[in-house]
Amino acid sequence: MKTCTIGYLPELDYSGTEALNTICSNLLFAGQNMKKIVMTSCSAGDGKSYLTMHTAQNLAGRGKRVCIVDADLRRSMVIRNYAMETEGEWIGLAHYLAGYNTMDDIIYQTNIEGMCYVPIGRDLVNPIQLLDSQAFDDLLKMLTANFDIVLVDAPPVGLVIDAAVIAGYCDGCIFVIEYNHTKRRDINEGQKQIEQSGCAILGCVINNVKFDSISAKRYYNRGYYKHYYSKYYTKDGKKTKKKK
Numbered sequence: 001m002k003t004c005t006i007g008y009l010p011e012l013d014y015s016g017t018e019a020l021n022t023i024c025s026n027l028l029f030a031g032q033n034m035k036k037i038v039m040t041s042c043s044a045g046d047g048k049s050y051l052t053m054h055t056a057q058n059l060a061g062r063g064k065r066v067c068i069v070d071a072d073l074r075r076s077m078v079i080r081n082y083a084m085e086t087e088g089e090w091i092g093l094a095h096y097l098a099g100y101n102t103m104d105d106i107i108y109q110t111n112i113e114g115m116c117y118v119p120i121g122r123d124l125v126n127p128i129q130l131l132d133s134q135a136f137d138d139l140l141k142m143l144t145a146n147f148d149i150v151l152v153d154a155p156p157v158g159l160v161i162d163a164a165v166i167a168g169y170c171d172g173c174i175f176v177i178e179y180n181h182t183k184r185r186d187i188n189e190g191q192k193q194i195e196q197s198g199c200a201i202l203g204c205v206i207n208n209v210k211f212d213s214i215s216a217k218r219y220y221n222r223g224y225y226k227h228y229y230s231k232y233y234t235k236d237g238k239k240t241k242k243k244k
Helices: 013-026 050-062 093-097 132-147 162-167 184-197 216-223 226-234
Strands: 036-041 066-070 115-118 148-152 172-178 202-209
Touching: 013 050, 013 202, 036 050, 036 162, 036 202, 050 066, 050 115, 050 148, 050 172, 050 202, 093 132, 115 184, 132 148, 172 184, 184 202, 184 226
Parallel strands: 036 148, 036 172, 066 115, 066 148, 172 202
Antiparallel strands: none
């Protein structure tokens, strides 16, 4: 198997880590038949690739074998944004679907244990014929036979039809929505496209939320944990002995 290095993957803060843990736990409890998950959004820049990378890392950290399939054949930014490097030329999804390479040629083991990556290989102007094919279906089936979960990073569903086509070959879909940016009309249209493909919508992830702006902060800081914290910890955060 080929190898590649992820040079840049930003760390999450505490609230982001807890949110991601919740997402991954819910994903694992979605059922044994939910192994091929398409990640999409309504517009570019909503953070779907960011979520895909962190979800894969989190699941791999739990001992799962995870494979990311970069299916944004028109304009993928994954390799550039995450400073990914490999020896020689990138061989990927486009090469496989066009019949030039085998599955073994396009799977790269990353420097994160348990996490593999299938790059696009090359940009295509009109990839629909390749994506809507038996070859793509066969690839996803073979990957699910070798991995615990396959995350397919698709283009935004609101811009091109690719995501809906890809969803037709997947078990479930996760929408990434940017807080105070994505319009409700676009969400509704994207939902309709995915539902028409027959793919189950598992839920949506609201990205780029400022923790100070949501009521959950009051819950964590003043609600459930307030009694516990004041009883066992001093104001400077040092643990105290439990009173009898």
